[in-house]
Structure formats: structure tokens, C-alpha cells
Amino acid sequence: MKIDNHVHTHYCPHGSNEKMEKYVKKAIELGIDKITFTEHAPLPILDTVPDKDSAMNEKDVYEYLKEAKGLKAKYRHKIEINAGFEIDYIEGYEQETRLFLEKYPETIENSILSVHFLKLPDETYFCIDYSKESFIQKGEEIGYHMLYSIYEKTVLKALSNPYGPITPKKIGHINLIHKFEKSYQYKDMIDWVKLLKLAKKNGYILDYNFAGIDKEFYGKTYPNQMILDKAKNLNLKLEIGSDAHKPEEVGRYFIERED
Template structure:
């Protein structure tokens, strides 16, 4: 059993739970393989739009992060497989900077995820999953929930199809993240066609998807990223699917798995 999406004490907006707490909890839950995929440093010329500018680790922490995970990898080699990874942000307008970062750090990674958290509107950036209040501001700026959703899926499509070099992540993170606040901000236009097109491109580019359990525990989402019907479509295309807890504290390991397993039985 593998968890391919776990955060760490290097996450500025996460908990201070130690690496050992995550690892011991994973072993206790029966996992045989985990990937630590901390938020990679954002491009140096990009301004984090969140209030505390805490979306990702700082560049000066990266070497220590890689060293620490590699040491733990050796320490726990007989108990569990630990992958050194990062969650990379795809940000429109910063593709070249992201490709350069990947070229530099790619050789040091076992695993990585490519995700969209930031949306661009007239050269202003917004963090789409920060809070319901920020999402309301995004909706106001974009003009409608539908426009926000369309922008997200068009950005995700660009993430999938853009050449970021030989170390581009092989897995696409939480592909329906824009639904995080759907109970409060429902989208009146179905996004099925957008999602199907993205799945076709994921298959074409030989990528994987992150079956992310975090959405299950979000009160305004209450479903995995992505939901069951998307997983069915992915399976029909023989797209590799990797469970990810997206845990930001040790107790969130395995989150959403009960729902995911129940849905899997219906496929």
C-alpha cells in the first residue's frame, strides 16, 4: 500500500509533526511505501498571493529538506520505502522558471507531483484553495463560479501539455481541487467535457493522477479529488492512479481512504 502525497514539517502552512511521526504512523497503518512531496519553492520572481505568503517552503530550506528525507530513507530502509519528492506548482507565466528548477533538482528526486493552486487574471494571481473567503473574492474578480472553474481546468490542461523538461513530474495533483468549496459555490455548468479532455491528454502524455483523499474531509467538498466518475474514466484509459492523503499532519495519513475504498467497490 502506497501514499504518494505527504507533506512535512518543512511546509509553512502545515503542522510541526516530525518526519518520524509521519513514518511511524504510515508503518502502523500498513503502508509499505510513502512519498514525501513537500511544496517546492515558488519562482523567485513570483509573489505568493496568500496573506501569510506561506504556500511553499523557501529556497534556502530545500537542501536541508532533501538531505533530511534521504537520511530517513536510509534509516527506515528495512521498514518502509520512502521516496524523496516535491509538489511542483504550475503557474501560468512562470513555465521557464519552473523548468529551470526541475532541471536543477530533478536528479535528486524519486517522485514528484505537478499541481495547480494559483489562477491568473489580468496578471494578478489568486490561490484558489486558500479559504472560502478568498474563493469568494476570486469569483467576484472572475465574474462567476463557472469562469473560475473554466480557468482552473484550462490552466490544468496547460500543466499537462506544457513541456517542462525531462524532469517534469509524472503525476498530476488533485485534478478537481477547484471543487474544494463546491457546497458553498456550486458551479452551474458541468465540467465533464473539460475533465475528459484533460484525462485524454494525461493518457497521451503518459502521466499519472493523484487520487487525493483530502477533499473527503473538507466540509464544503465532501468528496475525493477527483470523484468516483473521474476515476472510472481514468481506469477506462488505463491511467495509473496513485492514492495520496495530502496529509499536512500525521493524523491525516490515510484520510479519505474509507470513502475511496467504498467507491472503488462500485467501479
């Protein structure tokens, strides 16, 4: 069975403006049996990136879910379509995020929990995947070791059922901190096995994300091969996703490898 369980839409401002139906048509064309839309849920904090375009607007949530439902019905004989969210785990905003999830319980099993924002010691939030320049600037300012350690601690929290029984148990691109790794010198000290063991213990699965291959300063899947091997040793379950932000990215790099 061919699956793409990580797909974005025009509801987040940094994606393409193409209609959701175009993603569905692309998936059908590729022979995909199931896709899951996982739009960036509205942020409980003020978006810290300069363009303020990290996530969808709260007022669009209803339309997004409705549109997905309509497509699900329309294409039910050709492809299975589900909708959830890519939820940001944001330290200190667990209560707000839990309230959001409580409003849409039917989406939880289709959702991904990702860490894009770190709470820094000065209480500000930093988006780790916005740009190489901002990452390097922060790394030089507080030290790469500090940045990586905060990332590790934040992912540990995300893997600890931060919203209780309604926590989405799929961790998005677990090593997103590596996105710009080719552009600076630092030896990663994160205890990946510890993170993976916690994921296993708490029943999480891993988002096996192919977007990283297209990233200039990374060029691999998330997780990378080293983490994948460790995850396999622990029998962790993985779910493939393109993290498509345009229709033509649906199924990128993995469709031809599967049957």
C-alpha cells in the same frame, strides 16, 4: 502493497511542526510499505495568499532532501521512503520552474504537478484553494464560468509537458477547483474527458487524493467519482495519497480499504 505517495512535512509553514520521522513512524504503524514526501516546492512568484505560507523556503530545500535521505537509510528494512516535491504549475513561470527542477533531477519521478494558482486576465495570480471566502469573492467578481474556464486551460497546460522531458508526470488533485463547491451555485462546464485524454496521451498519472474528504465544502476524494469512472474507462493510472499535513493524516481513509 500499501502506498501513500503524497505527504507533506514541517518544511511548509502551513503544515504541522511535527518531525518527518513522526510521519514515517505513523506509516509503519499502519503497515504502509512505501511513502513519498512531496513538499510544496518554493514558489517562483510572490505568494499571493495573506499568510504567505503556501510553500517551503528555498533555503530549506537541501535540509528537506537530506532529512528524507537519512530516514530512508534508517528505516530501509521497514519501509521505502522517497522524496519529491509538489510543484506548482504557474502559467508564465515555466522557465523558473524548469530551472528549479533541473537542480533536483532525482526528485522528478517522485514529484506531483499541481495547479493552485491561476493567472487572471488582469495578470494577477489567484490561489484557488486558500479559503471559501476568497473563492466566492473572486467568483462573484469575474464570474464562476471565467474562473472555471481559466482553471481548465491552466490544467491543460500543466498536462502538456510544460517543462519538457523533466516535467513531473503526476497531476495533483485534478479537480481542486471543486474544493468549495457546496458553498456556491454553479454548473461545472469543464470538459473533464478532454483533460483526462490529454493526461493519457502524454503519459501522466493521477494523484488519487484523499484530503478532500475532510474538506467541509467538498467531502469527497479528488478526483470525484464521476472523473474516476472516466479515468478508469481510459485506463489512466492512479496513485493514492493522503496529502497529509500532520502525521496522524498519513494513510487517511484508504489504508483500511486496501490490502
